[in-house]
Amino acid sequence: MPIDITMPALSPTMEEGNLAKWLVKEGDKVEPGDVIAEIETDKATMEVEAVDEGTIAKIHVAAGTDGVKVNAVIAVLAEDGEDVSAAANKSASNKPETAVSKPEAIETKQTAPAQSAPSETTPPPQQGSGERIFASPLARRIAEQNNIDLSAIKGSGPHGRIVKADVEGKSNVSAAPSTISSAGAPVATSMSDDQVLAFYKEDEYEVLPHDGMRRTIAARLTESTQTIPSYNISMDCQLDALLALRKQINEAAPISDNEKPLYKISVNDFIIKALALALRDVPMANASWTSGARILHKHSDVGVAVAIPDGLITPIVARAEQKTLSAISIEMKDLASRARDKKLKPSEYQGGSTAVSNLGMFGVSNFTSIINPPHASIVSIGAGAKQPVVKDGQLVAATVMTATFAFDHRVIDGALGAELAVAFKKYIEAPAGMLV
Numbered sequence: 001m002p003i004d005i006t007m008p009a010l011s012p013t014m015e016e017g018n019l020a021k022w023l024v025k026e027g028d029k030v031e032p033g034d035v036i037a038e039i040e041t042d043k044a045t046m047e048v049e050a051v052d053e054g055t056i057a058k059i060h061v062a063a064g065t066d067g068v069k070v071n072a073v074i075a076v077l078a079e080d081g082e083d084v085s086a087a088a089n090k091s092a093s094n095k096p097e098t099a100v101s102k103p104e105a106i107e108t109k110q111t112a113p114a115q116s117a118p119s120e121t122t123p124p125p126q127q128g129s130g131e132r133i134f135a136s137p138l139a140r141r142i143a144e145q146n147n148i149d150l151s152a153i154k155g156s157g158p159h160g161r162i163v164k165a166d167v168e169g170k171s172n173v174s175a176a177p178s179t180i181s182s183a184g185a186p187v188a189t190s191m192s193d194d195q196v197l198a199f200y201k202e203d204e205y206e207v208l209p210h211d212g213m214r215r216t217i218a219a220r221l222t223e224s225t226q227t228i229p230s231y232n233i234s235m236d237c238q239l240d241a242l243l244a245l246r247k248q249i250n251e252a253a254p255i256s257d258n259e260k261p262l263y264k265i266s267v268n269d270f271i272i273k274a275l276a277l278a279l280r281d282v283p284m285a286n287a288s289w290t291s292g293a294r295i296l297h298k299h300s301d302v303g304v305a306v307a308i309p310d311g312l313i314t315p316i317v318a319r320a321e322q323k324t325l326s327a328i329s330i331e332m333k334d335l336a337s338r339a340r341d342k343k344l345k346p347s348e349y350q351g352g353s354t355a356v357s358n359l360g361m362f363g364v365s366n367f368t369s370i371i372n373p374p375h376a377s378i379v380s381i382g383a384g385a386k387q388p389v390v391k392d393g394q395l396v397a398a399t400v401m402t403a404t405f406a407f408d409h410r411v412i413d414g415a416l417g418a419e420l421a422v423a424f425k426k427y428i429e430a431p432a433g434m435l436v
Helices: 084-098 103-110 137-145 193-197 212-227 240-251 267-281 325-340 414-429
Strands: 003-006 016-022 035-040 045-049 054-059 065-069 073-079 178-180 186-188 230-238 287-289 294-296 302-304 306-308 311-313 354-358 377-381 385-391 394-408
Touching (some): 054 084, 073 084, 230 414, 240 267, 267 302, 267 377, 267 414, 306 325, 377 414
Antiparallel strands (some): 016 035, 035 045, 178 186, 306 311, 385 394
């Protein structure tokens, strides 16, 4: 019988993706493991492999189609020996019923504890008639944050489920400039698109629609600022010993066959290693928050913010506390390169417990970053600059870098955050400890 090929879920929170390219056409024979299509998510392009042997009988979703729902049928495979035309005709006649399968499985994936969706512990809202409203956890969260009545929205997801796309942009429909919460405090609401555009002349701007990455960045960081009680700690670190050690390591790097060094350690590589070792030394800070417990991580998986065209992604250096500086350097160059080409696997940029954001190369002296859940911390690195410092009672010049930590207070209390910052500073100022 015909086998449905569906839009895969490439991450636990994925609701839809873009079918970028078909690598097969109708009538082509495929075997398990053959790459048949490329799928674009907000931050990566992934290959889809065939899992069965047969012939592509029908392609339901054309290449270049955006917003294809997870588990929607994108093509049909006729089994080996099956009549291809019959399989294509049968799939066409059954398409409305088989367009989406296993909706409850999707909900299970989307309600993973790491996402900390507020609606997970509350019963689903009911319509006025008592009928249950089916909506994804993310859609419920956006609706709650923007005071949206879900009963007034028609869902476009599986079996009429309300998904994120249905509630985005609805926050200002019939919304007053502000409302009053049940506690009597004013709740601010955003201006509508029309209200914003009314300030400007039509011929003096252009509209750049949000892509999936921009929407995800906005949603994640809005969630962070609204749900994470954060605080900041700044620590000045002297870099002179680190810079001297970096120079020695790079000068001693072995030469490859193409007469180039096998690696070139950057200051950021030292920072990643220092943070990983600090988390190892202060294990209670190496944690994530869920509504029921704190997750204490056994290894230091450090995210590193990488700027890509009109966006940002944070690939993860897994078990960084166990890796040498040269291994971290080589891995980061590979991750950053593939991040800019949108070739990272979801497992390479999801997870972790902390992150590094470095704007020192732009001359920024200090700044603060927004925590990206499920992380409980992030460190913002400024530029190293010569400053007067007192050493042994003498005023001397030293290269000083400011590291500003943001902590989730639910997970990391003030004293614990300070302990982690001190451990980080110790490794930065005595970098030989990273080599042991």
